[in-house]
Amino acid sequence: MPTETVRIGALASGGGRTVINIADACARGEIPAVVAVCVVTRADAGAAERCRAHGIPVEVVAPEPGETFDDRVDAALRAHGVNFVCLAGYLRRFRVDAWIGRALNIHPALLPDFGGHGMYGERVHRAALAAGRTESGCTVHWVDPAYDTGTHVVQRRCPVLPGDTAETLAARVFQEECRAYPEALRQVLGGV
Numbered sequence: 001m002p003t004e005t006v007r008i009g010a011l012a013s014g015g016g017r018t019v020i021n022i023a024d025a026c027a028r029g030e031i032p033a034v035v036a037v038c039v040v041t042r043a044d045a046g047a048a049e050r051c052r053a054h055g056i057p058v059e060v061v062a063p064e065p066g067e068t069f070d071d072r073v074d075a076a077l078r079a080h081g082v083n084f085v086c087l088a089g090y091l092r093r094f095r096v097d098a099w100i101g102r103a104l105n106i107h108p109a110l111l112p113d114f115g116g117h118g119m120y121g122e123r124v125h126r127a128a129l130a131a132g133r134t135e136s137g138c139t140v141h142w143v144d145p146a147y148d149t150g151t152h153v154v155q156r157r158c159p160v161l162p163g164d165t166a167e168t169l170a171a172r173v174f175q176e177e178c179r180a181y182p183e184a185l186r187q188v189l190g191g192v
Contacts, residue, residue, distance in 0.1 A: 006033035006189050009082030010056075011073070011090040012040055014121075016047030017174070018088035018106060018181060020054055025182035032189055037080035039073055041092060063092075070095035084189070086181070087143060091120055096143045103143035104188070106181050108173045110155055111139040115148030125166040125173065133160050136169060138177045140184035153184040 008026070010019040016038065023035040038051040039059045048058045059076040063069045074095070077085065087094060087105035096103055107115055107124075114127045128136045137157035142150035156176035160169060 006084050007036035007081045008033050008084050008086050009077040009080060010035055010038040010047075010051075010086050010088045011092075011094060012038055012047035012051075012088045013042075013045060013091040014047060014089040016045070016050035016088070018177065019047055019056070019086075020050055021178050022086055022088065022181055022185065023051075023054055023056060025185070030182055031185045033084065033185065036082050037076065038088075039076050047089070074098060085143070086185070088181075089120075093147070094143060096145060099143070101142070104140055104153065104181075104184060105143050105148070105150070106177055106184075107139045107141065107148050108136075108170065108177065109139065110135070110137045110157065111141060111148055111152065115139075117147045119148070122166040122170060125169040128160060129164060129166065129169065136160050136173055138173055138180050140180050153187060154180045156180040156183075 012019050019038050025031045026033050035056050037057045037059055038047055039061055040048045041062055043060045051058050061072045061076050085099050085103040109124045114124045135157055137155055139152055140154045141152045144150040156179055158172045158176050
């Protein structure tokens with residue numbers, strides 16, 4: 001168990017369901033941490049609205065020409081006392097050098113399959129269906145400098161059913177994601 005309070009900084013580009021899942025698990029005492037901030041790249045990201053409604057501070061760090069975007073993301077995390085990072089549907093590359101060993105990501109496939117740059121959301125599920133897979137799932141992994149190549153912490157599996165669409169498979173995989181991220185955080189941070 002960590003000796004200092006773990007303050008999670010979530011990075012999100014989408015609707016924020018994964019951030020709220022993590023925050024709720026923290027609130028239930030399943031993860032020995034608190035979500036200290038959610039950093040989004042657009043003010044209109046669904047994650048911003050969801051997190052504010054949940055009482056989670058939000059920082060909008062929009063990419064701007066001539067600026068070092070990664071430095072601004074890092075500054076936003078540090079301003080909130082973050083000491084652990086969770087990528088939660090974050091679609092930009094995260095400069096991880098200052099956070100090696102303190103940053104996790106979740107991917108909606110059984111890595112190494114269907115990972116890498118440009119593989120996110122329904123693209124992943126369409127690829128799994130096109131490949132004729134009978135099983136899919138999700139992977140929580142340590143973040144390293146490349147896309148989706150870090151050491152796996154947790155993988156959860158689910159069946160691909162006859163007649164599945166990208167949408168129905170995505171819904172089933174997301175159910176596993178809701179279990180996988182808290183499980184991975186408990187493993188790396190300690191907890192119930």
